[in-house]
Amino acid sequence: MRLSHALIPTLKQTPAEAQIASHRLMLRAGLVRQTAAGIYAWLPAGWRVLQNISRIVREEQDRAGAQEMLMPTLQTADLWRESGRYDAYGPEMLRIRDRHERDLLYGPTNEEMITDLARSAIQSYRELPQILYHIQWKFRDEVRPRFGVMRGREFLMKDAYSFDVDYEGALVSYRRMMLAYLRTFQRLGLRAIPMLADTGPIGGDLSHEFIVLAPTGESQVFYDSDFETFDFEKSEFRYDDPSDLERLHALINGYYAATSEKHDEARWEQVPAARRREGRGIEVGQIFYFGRKYSDPMKFGVAGPNGTMITPEMGSYGIGVSRLVGAIIEASHDEAGIIWPDSVAPFRAAILNLRVGEATCDHLAETLYAKFAGAALLDDRDERAGAKFADADLMGHPWQIIVGPKSAAAGRVELKRRGTGERFDLSLDDALARLL
Amino acid sequence: MRLSHALIPTLKQTPAEAQIASHRLMLRAGLVRQTAAGIYAWLPAGWRVLQNISRIVREEQDRAGAQEMLMPTLQTADLWRESGRYDAYGPEMLRIRDRHERDLLYGPTNEEMITDLARSAIQSYRELPQILYHIQWKFRDEVRPRFGVMRGREFLMKDAYSFDVDYEGALVSYRRMMLAYLRTFQRLGLRAIPMLADTGPIGGDLSHEFIVLAPTGESQVFYDSDFETFDFEKSEFRYDDPSDLERLHALINGYYAATSEKHDEARWEQVPAARRREGRGIEVGQIFYFGRKYSDPMKFGVAGPNGTMITPEMGSYGIGVSRLVGAIIEASHDEAGIIWPDSVAPFRAAILNLRVGEATCDHLAETLYAKFAGAALLDDRDERAGAKFADADLMGHPWQIIVGPKSAAAGRVELKRRGTGERFDLSLDDALARLL
Structure with a gap:
């Protein structure tokens, strides 16, 4: 992309409304523009980051055996009445009436819809287990949207849903997603710590949040820093071996990590002082096991082995894709701006032509630009060198x-x-050999 | 993907509500399920088709020099009041009120929003021309949604917007998109004929529709079949040469092609009888030049060369991505089912294991499946051979x-x-060599 003709409007001034680093830097670097309270347009550079994150999330979901699909943004209220959540959900749910006076809503999550699809499509226990996921825009009508994409109203989320015949199977699915999440966050250049969590409006009795440490985080967290030394991308935990997955779960539970709601002073005291990490954390994902909380009321049954009926056990697994853009910046920036991890950077390199119009500079810059085939940004603007740096x-x-x-x-x-x-x-050749 | 554990619920019976082939086959092949009137969930196989189409659309937009971004689904009513379209748009616009009683709408198109973004980001004529596009879900509250994804309410569209300093520049942008569209549809396995069209609610005075011939099409069309012989993928028209683009435009105008609204019997009579094609057509894309229709009322000006102000000339360019899934099926199916063009097929091949549980068959099928690395569907169900075929x-x-x-x-x-x-x-080896 040529910066002279790209919609990447960098700002010298810090916008007054931005209170945290990621919000300021996303506006200043021309990644997004707000189009309504808590609603953002992703400009070309921001969109490339969002695509890179989505790609990594997708690759790791696929590797874990999850099937990608896409559910719509709008849902019927009737579905949510079946589970009882239509009335239970507060004013954060955006309720809509169409031209025929039918009640719709902009989905904040998809447990009801996926259960409805599964009950119409899956007949036998032989078809289970299955994990399905989609990456789709959601809406939560926050009373006071703030912190840019970290707490926006229209946000991009990856949500996965698992269906198993029994509790043991559901635990295996839960642990598969646990491993997928650890790999995903590591590839994004983040250290996300899994912490036992409350289940909130999703329900259920087993849940982990994945939390990135950052001073602007919304919750206080406590964890054993030894956990940070694990390399899950290179680890030998295999998705198709339940005992591997059990070992992973035990390993996670063996290290102290808790949000303030689940904090246990007595256990905390047992962590060697040098390994205690305490600070603010940003939640970037959460996984839930909730059994039959939806399959029961929505009457989703499959034929069991001996003519019996089985009500499948379910879990759900979320990653805040658009929120991650902010979280990565919170975790990786300095006074001068953003420091993108290689895996998510909108461009691998910027080519700064310091003398636009000078034949040798133009030729060299264009030669380089052509070699990168779209992966580099060419700063061909008629600007001072200082502004380009x-x-x-x-x-x-x-x-x-x-x-x-x-x-x-x-x-x-x-x-x-x-x-x-x-x-x-x-x-020129050595530079290209280094970067390509 | 293993069909035994995939959410691909094929149906033996034809669903009663489906009136046209593509709707019937999309339901029967387990590509989609309706979740509300005119709103569909894309199941794994359907989602793969939608992704394949999106990828081709994206590659051709990028090749034409357009920049990808992403605008949100919800927009403020205020923006549409600026252009005057908020009141002009009928009940097909889904109007929404949020918890603070602010008027929002689910975007049916994005002329206002992109003009707003451009006016806040582009200051000088030196930054033009630019073409921006996104692939995003839109909503049109059809009074009677039907024909499956062909006339749904929530639908996926690629819409691009061009900004130029003058009419001549705008024509070049228009023609770039024309070439991109011809290449895109050809890669999708379709013969889409560009036809002069009315501009409708978008406005402007130059527009082409791209129409695929199919008996279930919504409009009557007339064209010279010689146009079908061109190979635009292999053509030598270059995006960076305005005279090439002018030649392309002249070529298109030289062949008779019109919808019934623009049909001219006198010119039609001059087409040799053997080359006259008349029938029903499905619109799969439309491009518009509309000058200052939005930049004028929305006061989008850029600094010109001599301290003057210039109001940019605009165009917009749509492709119905979700509709294309239906259109491709309408154009390519038989009594037995869908015939996917290679470029959009959800799976390149299905591996039919006719004797699941028999060691040699299982081994061979699994060996093949592993080689395809995700690009094949393995039918490993415990079913009769006939059902698999x-x-x-x-x-x-x-x-x-x-x-x-x-x-x-x-x-x-x-x-x-x-x-x-x-x-x-x-x-085995020869089969793999043939397909991989």
Whole structure:
């Protein structure tokens, strides 16, 4: 993308309404613009981040054996009356009436709908287990939306739902998602700690929240820092081995980690002082086992092995995809701007042409740009070098490729690694070999 | 995906509510389920088709130089009051009131929002031209939703918007999209004919509809069949050469093609009788040039070259992504079911294990399945061979790989090409070489 002709409106000033770093930086880096209270348009650079996060979430859900589908944003009130949640849900549910005076709502979650689909499509215990997921926009009519996409009204969520014939099966599904989540967050460059949690309006009696430490987090959390040393991407836990998954669950339970609601001072005291981490945390995902809370009232039964009927056991598993954009920035930025992890950066590199219109610089910059085939942003604006450096730092590209007139004449460029500030003076070929 | 544990509920019976082939086949092949009038859940196989279509649309938009972004589904009424369309739009607009009694609406299109974003982000004529697009769910509160996803209420659309400094530039953008559309539909396996069209509620004075011939189409169309012979994927029209684009536009205008509203009997008579095609057509896309219809009332101005202000010229460009699933099926099916073009098929092949539980068949089927790495559907259900053949034909996979006990013992499989019915008896390796 050529920055001179891209809808990436970086701002020098900090917008007055933004109270936290991620909100400020998302507006300043031209990732999003608010179009109504708590509702955002994702501009091209922001959209690329959201797509990268979605892709990683999707790959890990697929790896765990979940099937992707897509449920609609609007739902009928009738479905929610079946589970009893239509009246129980407060004013955060956006209620809508269509031209025929039928009650609809903008889905805040999909337990009812997936149970309805499953009961019409799954007849036998032989078809279970199944895990289904979708990545879809949801709406929660927050009374006071704030913190940008961290607490918006229209938000993108991955929600998965599992169906099993019994409790043991449901636990296996729960643990599969646990492993998928640990892998997903790690690939996103985050350390998300699973913590026992209350189940809230979803219901059920087993739940973990996945929490990223950040000073602007909404809840106080406590955990054993030894947990951070695990590498789940490289771990040998296998999805198809229930004993592996049980071992993973035991491992997680073996390390102290709790939100303030579940905090237990006596157990906390037993964690060696040097390993105690306490601070604010941002919830980026939550998983629930809730058994027959929906399948029972919604009368979802499947034929069992001996002519019996079985009411499937269910769980649900959410990841806040749009919220993650804010959480990643909260966890990874400095005074100058965003520091994107490589896996989610909108562009792998920015090519800064410091002398637009000078033949050698233009040629070198265009040559580089062509090699990246869409993965680089070319700063071809008629701007001072200082403005280009500042915008590149603000936007947080993992690499900057600086094309200045002197080095260009020698066929060389300067590489800057955003995260560390390291700089390398390299020939064009060496620079490309390093980055591509 | 293993069909025994997949949410792909094929139906033997034709659902009573389905009046046209695509609606019937989408329900019977387990692609979608209706969750409310005109609102559908996309089950795993249907979702894969929708993703494949979206990917092709996206690749061709990107190739044409358009930038992807994402605007939200809900919009404020205030924006639509600025353009005057809030009151002009009829009961098809879904109007919503939030908890603070603010008027929102579920976007049926995005001219107002993109103009608002552009006016806040683009300051100078130097930043133009730009084309922006998104693929997002829209809502149109049809009084009588029908024909499945062809005329649903919640539907997926790609809409692009162009901004140029003058009429000549706007024409270039219009023609870029024209070329992108011709390439897109061809890659989808469709022959979509561009026809001069009325502009309707979008407004403006230049518009083409892209129409696919099918007996269930909503409008009567007339065109010169010679137009069908062009290969736009392989054509040499270049996006960066305005004279190429002008030549393309002239070529299109040189062939007679019109919907009944624009039909001109005198010109029609001049088309050689053998080349006259007349029939029902399904609209799968429409492009509009409308100048300053939105930029004027919404006061979007950019600084011109000499301190002057310029009001940008705009166009908009839609493709009905979810509707295309239906249109492709209308254009490509037979008595037995869907015949997917290779480019959009949910699975490249179905592997039919005719003797589940028999060691040689299981081994061969699993070996094949592993090689396809997610691109094949394994029919591992405990079902009769006849039911598997019927379901595979119904689902329309481009290839069927039939693993029967006799041939499996000899390390061979039978390949069936869905479109032609051709069959090939091949060794495992030859079958893989053919398909992968």
